[in-house]
Structure formats: structure tokens, C-alpha cells
Amino acid sequence: MKLHGYFRSSTSYRLRIALELKGLAYENIGVNLLHSEQKDEAFTSRNPFASVPLLEADGRDRAQSMAMIEWLDEAYPQKPLLPVDVEDRYTARELTYAIATELHAPLNLPVLKYLKSEYGQSQQEVDKWYRHWLARTLEPVERRLAQLKTGDFLFDAPGLFEVVLLPQIYNARRFAYDFSAAPHMVRIEAACLALPEFQRAHPDNQSDNPERQQT
Helix, strand or coil: CEEEECCCCHHHHHHHHHHHHCCCCCEEEECCHHHCHHHCHHHHCCCCCCCCCEEEECCEEECCHHHHHHHHHHHCCCCCCCCCCHHHHHHHHHHHHHHHHHCHHHHCHHHHHHHHHHHCCCHHHHHHHHHHHHHHHHHHHHHHHHHHCCCCCCCCCCCHHHHHHHHHHHHHHHCCCCCCCCHHHHHHHHHHHCCHHHHHHCHHHCCCCHHHHHC
């Protein structure tokens, strides 16, 4: 498999975690979003959405991170990302899709750029926008986790929810989101980051991270 993505892209990060948790070998290929490489004709001819990640797998180019993760779990059922119990599967999906569907669209890089270019918003104002939408979703997610009385993970081991949560927390911290009232998410984050699968998938450890290239 070949994963075309950007080291700091939350959707690319999702795929790296999913691949690592499932123990699947892949080659990571950088696509620089800051240089708009995802809009090059060579890339859009393979992925008309002009977005990352793009996964080359089983003779097909695959786009859209959540569809890819579902495909991975169906095509490679070993080490499943969803629990066996139907109610637990619902709980995992409820929390996962709250983040994936409510936050990715308003907080995506093209949207943040548009706020500046078309509406003249300053970086401070963009950061305020970012934190506003984070709070609208992450606060109820935290309340649901409290109701469920979760431990280190949503269930016994990291799965679909953690695959999507960790990249969102990473980006939220970049925008100085306050997690002081989110002890359940912070506990899950710490437990995940202690695992080698999450460490290998982390943006700091990707070959296309400029800071890593300078060391």
C-alpha cells in the first residue's frame, strides 16, 4: 500500500493510525498542501477531490478518509477497529462521526484560507473561529465520555474512535484549545500516545515533516 498524505493533515493522520493499529505495511508519500500539490493535474487525475489522503491499495486509488477506514476494516478484518457488540459499535460510531462530520468541514485548511482571503479575517480571528467550532463538538463528546465512564480507551483497546480523536486533539492543541475541562479526552490521548502504533503515526515522526528533515 502507498499512502499519499500530508504530515499534519488530520485525515492523513487518521489513516496512518488505522494502518498501524491493523498492522498493515504501507509506504508514506508526502503531498505538500502548503504548495498546493494536491491540486496538480497528476494528483487530481487520480483523486478528483484534490484532497489527502489518497491510498493506493489492491489495484485502486482510494479517497475520503472515513470510507478508506471502513474499507480497511472490511478488507482486513484482523485487528478490527470496531467492537463486536452492536451497541458498542453504535457508541463508537456516534462519537467518531460527531468529530469526523461536524468538525472537519469548517476547520479544513481551504476554509481557513478562505476566511482570510475573502473576508479579511486576521489569524487571531481565524483561531477564534477554530476554537468556537471545536467547543461545539468536543464539549458534548467529553460529556458523553463522562456518561460512559470510560477508562484509558473508549473500550478495551484503541479503535475507530481513537483513530479520529487523536488527530483532532493534535490540531486543537495547535490552535491553543483549552482541554482543562476534558479529562476523559486527555486521558485517552495520553494512553494512545504511549503506544508505538500511535507514535509511528504521529506527525512529528513523518518523513515529510520539515522539522524532521532538518534534524
